[in-house]
Amino acid sequence: MAKDLSLGIWANIFRMLKDRNIWTRACTITLVGPTSVFMAAYNKDTCALLILFFFVSGQLEWQRMKRHIKVVVLMEGDASEMTCSLLLAEYAVPVAPHDTATLFRVFFASFVVFAARSGLERFHTMIAVYLLVRAVFTLYNGHRSLTEGQRAGEGLNGHECQRRPASSGNAEHTLQQSFLRMELFCSGKSFTNLSLDLLLECFGFLWVTGVTYPLLIYDVSGTGRPWILASLVSNFAVDIVAMLWGRVLRARSHRLSPLISPNKSVEGAVCWCPYQLLYFCNHTALYY
Known part of the structure; x- marks a missing residue:
């Protein structure tokens, strides 16, 4: 039993070394990691610029994930009523491009970085203003007509819906169009869609805002920079370790959520x- 387990682990390791994705991520971290550490340690302005980049990237990625999660949750109860399934085993994220409204929201949210650079009071004020404005716009957007959602639902059950794309060349375009129709269909569930959208938006904003916390303690003597560098380096290192651990236990791992994140495992998250x-x-102990 132990021998079979050992052979399986070594086979996964050799298979993992042939994976281009791992080498791409390794090269990215080799270049981005030292640059990020240098910018974080140089002064507060370069650290703010680095955090602005991380914040915008995180917000854009969360906007994609939010749309995907919302569609999966709202369509789950209607799975039996669908004549086909558009949720593939490896659901691609992003499945639809960003629109102008999303880019404007991310631009407006990015001002929280400059607020954190200015001080704690302005930071709290900016968070409150963003959440208030976002809640108002979400409620305003919730009054869209239900007929669009009904028409989208009819389109989903029609002949346009296919289990697999006929050609690999237009597979991405077909999946994007299918996702947009599903998203429009979900908009017909007005109250549920509205509540879930507001909940995910507030959660995602507060979650991604966590990258700005180092700016609040940057000037604290003996604590600011050590904590920032420790957090930055540990995040890069732990991300690789969690991915490698999940890949090594590929056959014996348990998926975290197959519909939302098919490539994440429980073992990787626990590790x-x-x-x-x-x-x-x-x-951190190295600095004291």
Whole structure:
């Protein structure tokens, strides 16, 4: 039993070394990691510029994930009524491009970085203003007509819906169009769609805003920069460790959520938490 387990792990390791995605991520971290550490340690302005980049990237990625999660949750109860399934085993994210409204929301939200650079009071004010404005616009957007959602639902059940794309060349375009029709169909569930959209928006904004916290403690003597560097380096290191651990236990791992994130495993998430704590504590101890 132990021998079979060992052979399986080594086979997964050799298969993993042939994966181009791992080498791409390794090269990215090799270049981005030292640059990020240098910008974070140089001064507060370069650190703010670095955090602005991370914040905008995180917001754009969350907007994609939010749309995907919302469609999966709202369509789950109607799965039996559909004549076909558009949720593929490896659901591509993003499945639809960003619109102008999304880019404007991300631009408006990015001002929280400059607020954090200016101080705690302005930081709290900017968060409150963004959440208030976002809630008002979400409620205003919730009054769209139900007929569009009904027409989208009819289109989903029609002949345009296919289990698999006929050609691999237009597979991405077909999947994007299918996702947009599903998203429009979900808009017919007015109250549920509205509540879920507001909940995910508030959660995502507060979650991504966490990258701005280092600016609030940057000027604290003996604490600011060590904590920032420890968090930055540990995040890069732990991300790789969690991915490798999940790949090594590929056959024996358990998926975190197949519909929302098919490539994430429970084992990788569990490994991430204690390793992050240990790495952060050890890295911080070097400065004291």
